[in-house]
Amino acid sequence: MNIIEKTYKWNGKLSNRKSTNRIILHHAESKSCTADDIHSWHLANGWAGIGYHFFVRKDGTIYRGRPENVIGSHAKGSNSDSIGICFEGSYMTETMGQTQINAGRELVAYLKKKYGISKVQKHKDVCSTNCPGTNFPFDAIVNGTVATAPAPAATKPSQSTSSNSRPTGTYEVTASDLSVRTGPGTNYRRKTHNELTKDGQKHDKDKDGCLERGTRVTVYEWKNGWARTPSGWLSGDYLRKV
Ligand SMILES: [Zn+2]
Structure with missing residues (x-):
């Protein structure tokens, strides 16, 4: 698993998170967007910047959002002990592809193991919202099994394993x-x-x-x-x- 590191310009100071007891999942409610888009939307909300700790794109790439050790801004009342993951897409209407499910599953499994936690929630479990959408494949992401992945390294976007040999x-x-x-x-x-x-x-x-x-x-x-x-x-x- 690769986590693509990002450098953001934060508006103000970020505070360290004292405990990590759960993971909360979201959708972007946008069919197509980037981590930088979310950063600018959240800045426009008057927040320090992107409120999620991770952003999983439809193509399976995983981007760093807020540093993992600071308090996020993604689930009112539940930010102080949680890690927030957002998925590109709008899952009230769209259906998630397997590539994105696999990436989310790998990331969730990695974080559960890293923090020794098992609690994963939907945003709507803790707030009055329909996020991450009725079509969001929560069980596939949270309960699916994954081969144990090595710790992620800070790298450039990974290259797909498919070769150059497909026909034109x-x-x-x-x-x-x-x-x-x-x-x-x-x-x-x-x-x-x-x-x-x-x-x-x-x-x-x-x-x-x-x-x-x-x-x-x-x-x-x-x-x-x-x-x-x-x-x-x-x-x-x-x-x-x-
Ligand atoms: Zn949400």
């Missing part, structure tokens, strides 16, 4: 909203709607720069599990050869 040609998007990036990896920025090809724009009706499920794309090249298409680079995890 026509593929279909299997994710509900697939980001298009400027390069082969999540460390490259997401393209905007206007940066997609005319054809790509037709398959991005909500204009968030992501391609809809079922979009057919032509892959020219594979690199570290990423596919180069006319509109930009796509994660091969969400492409099916047709």
Whole structure:
């Protein structure tokens, strides 16, 4: 498991957390967003910055939020003894993909072991909210078994294990909203709607720069599990050869 370290500019001082008794799970309530997006939203709330300790993206990458040893800002009344994990997506309506479930499961298992705790809650267990959404796969993330993972190292975004050997040609998007990036990896920025090809724009009706499920794309090249298409680079995890 990799945790991608981030440097944030905090608005004010963070306080150390004295005890860690539980983990609280959230969704971002946004189909597609980054840890930096959340940081800016939480700054706009007047908070010190991103309130979660971890952010799990749909592509399975795990980002550091608030330092693990400080009090988060994610569940009113329950922050003083908990670690907050947020999942990209909006799980009142979306369904979580296996890649994100696996990453969340690995992170939860790692934290349970590290702190010797077993209590995991949904945000709505402690506050009046529908977070993390009725479709959120809580049991799969919390009770699923994972092979024991080594302690995470502070590294750059991990490269997918898939090789460069997938064939080029026509593929279909299997994710509900697939980001298009400027390069082969999540460390490259997401393209905007206007940066997609005319054809790509037709398959991005909500204009968030992501391609809809079922979009057919032509892959020219594979690199570290990423596919180069006319509109930009796509994660091969969400492409099916047709
Ligand atoms: Zn929440």
